[in-house]
Amino acid sequence: MTVVLRILVLSTFVVLLNETVMVIAIPRLMREFEVTATAAGWLSTAFMLTMAVVIPVTGWFLQRVSTRTAFGLAMALFLTGTALAAAAPAFPVLLAARVIQASGTAVMMPLLMTTLMTLVPAQERGRVMGNVTLVISVAPALGPAVSGVVLQLGSWRLLFLAVLPIAGAMAVFGFRKMVNIGEPQDSPIDWPSVVLAALGFGALVYGLSELGAGAAAQSPLPPLATTLAGAALVGLFLWRQLSLQRSSAPLLDLRTLTYRHFSVTLGLVCLAFMGLMGAFILLPMYLQDVLGLTSLQTGMLLMPGGLAMGLLGPKVGKLYDRLGAPRLVVPGVVVAAVCLALFALVSSQTSPWLVLVLHLALGVGLAFIFTPVFTSGLAVLPPHLYSHGSALLGSLQQVAAAAGTALVVSVMSGQAAAAATSSATEALATGIRWGFGVCAVLGGLAVLVSLLVRTPPAQELTTPPKADGDDDTTSGEKAGNADAKPVN
Template sequence: MLAPHATPPLSPARVTVVLRILVLSTFVVLLNETIMVNAIPRLMREFEVSAAAAGWLSTSFMLTMAVVIPVTGWFLQRVTTRTAFGLAMSLFLAGTALAAAAPAFPVLLAARVIQAGGTAVMMPLLMTTLMTLVPPQDRGRVMGNVTLVISVAPALGPAVSGVLLQLGTWRLLFLAVLPIGVAMALFGRRKLVDTGEPVAGPIDWLSVPLAAAGFGALVYGLSELGAGKASHAPVPPAATALVGAVLVGLFVWRQLALQRSSTPLLDLRALTFRHFAVALGLMCVSFMGLMGAFILLPIYLQEVCGLSSLQTGLLLIPGGLTMGLLGPQVGKLYDRFGAPRLVVPGAVLTALCLALFALAGEQTSPWLVLALHVALSAGMAFVFTPVFTSGLSVLPPHLYAHGSAILGSLQQVSAAVGTALVISVMSGRAATAAAEGHDATGALATGVRWGFGISAVLGVLAVGLALLVRTPPAPPEAKGEESAPTDEAAHAPS
């Protein structure tokens, strides 16, 4: 287990090196989650595949993340930090090299799955190591830097791909990343230190297929449901999502049963901590609204405003940079003022920007869209950094890996739900507008406005949840606790 009490004291300089390695490595692997978006048309022509098939290059990445992350809570407690880092980077680099040389579409698709496997290990590893090494009073500042990884890397993916595709072949998307990844892997293996002693423990083999099939089917069904008429799924997406939800329910039931007798694959006792549960709910609702908005923005800019994919990518870069630059500053403010004073204004600003996007039309200036996107990114920075920090800080050390895995798993599900919801609404309203006599562009603009309206409603719900956020009690390690929390501590009032 990555237990802080088993970790030899590290100097502040050494801690900085370890976290910098993990942050930069995670940035590189997360960038690839969205880097394929602008390459879809070119890949359709080169490999002679349909849009639905090409879309699997992004869908498969998200699906693999959803399948692997629930297992990382168990995995990270049973291997060393260096072993987990080596596995994550090896998978990512193998997938990247295979993708760069892919002679056929199925090979490229398999390469994306391998890439995603490495990414799914790296994210919880970063969060768990951060919580283990960084003292409570400094976590806001450090988590502010991690915001750049969690939010900015996926946001910059389309922009980076737009620039690289302008320079040459789609293989540059992987060839440009490969040497950077290799350098990070080699440097990490040399400088990284283990932050705890692994603890051997059994694995419940029934939980593994339940988690893989459940989360995979749920995210896939929701993704295909969001594709609407463009979906070519052999089984109705709603049925797939329903089956996935049932399997996830069985997985949860199995974990609750294992908590009473042995070691669960994913320890759900983290959810008994009120502050973690509230932070998790706020993160899920916010992510649903924001992912829906991120899906709609490129559609709106290209299909309604007539911008190219490169122009769209460049227009979205300032927002990503805003979040990255604000992250450390918000982290410092969190250490000083706590979460509530930051989360509520951030959630209000986010909801307001989403509501203004819902008023955008065919004549809206791209510069206004740019300003709104920058403001939206600022609001997100004031929400996500305090939410991640305060939510995980209330957990005892033995639940860090499980809390990170729960956050990561529900992040993927929330992204799929948000995407399915706004795309379904957009498609339905666009079809209605077309039937009423609007031209294609006008009908799509109407659908996009309704989609942003749904995101704005989710933003308002997030404001309500933000009002429930309180300054968390002192974390267990600050009290000298190394054992599981008592019921009183787990349900401590705000």
């Protein structure tokens, strides 16, 4: 990898590690700030909402500013949020700090993906994307375990104080070594689109999250009405982007969806995230509330699966370069779907070791999904659509994660209430089994979509595209392959 990519990968690792360290600290924060579980849950909800609001704008933003400017802004926001969180005197300040952190994260992820697709030749993208997957997977997996260890040593503020000097060093070193990739394009921003994207994606993710929280949400806004309003505003946003494509530059270019293979991989990623986020919500609940494990034990038990997915990333990337996407994605989706189906059979008597094995197998299956899907999906787009493809992918991931959580938790809560005649633990176990059943159905649908995945044609892209004089007919469109051509 080039110096630029190494800087972005390491910076992304630091940013993503901080995203999950808060999970185990929630009970302590509730006691210290004297807030309810619902209020404390906003530390995660606000982070997800911010990502959903900011990411749609990054498609335009990354084309408008230089690489150094985008990197500097992302790290500055993250450092500001981290410092504010470490010194937060009250819960509202901590909540605001998480929003600022999320803003930096929302810029960093599309920046990494766009730069990777621009710099790396087609024949090496699998290997490099595998290394990126290693970072993206290992950082969140280490977060709960690191949090558990740090909280044993002292205050929750150490979670931010420990990250601050590392992130600061990465920001200073990265900004000094960072070079600009390509030339910024002087494209105007459509402010009505910004407003529609912020309100639409924000309301949709918020409404879905609150629907998933059920009766415990105590939401100030009606979740169902908010979800429907958000969906309507997103529809208006999409309609405006289609209109802008005919006359000027859209905020989020939907011509990415005219590339069949990108649309297929986008659908697969959404289904996978719906099922997996549902499972990731259910697993800690099952391990702690049904099997009686501590927070630290839960974090340590779930860590090997995340590590397996990350450590296999580079190997899977090399296999992708040799074998293509279908031979890796289809088996990976099948393994993940089977694991989710087996999770639907758990009970209060299931051994934690069996859960460990299933979660480890799930991580292996995921390793064979995400690297090939991300690489092949973005590969069919012409260079001037890379940033828009990354933004669309990131936006729909947030929506899919919220929708999966809402669906799974709603089913779990309903079935647990229906089984209330038994003990509370058994009723919860029943609800969790039904929740995993929904995840298994989503996994089955993902298997069907994975059969449509194809290996994109070889593309020769070894130098950054120029801002002026670009030929929109790129190598992917000239390749003569249906997967690389826009759908008429």
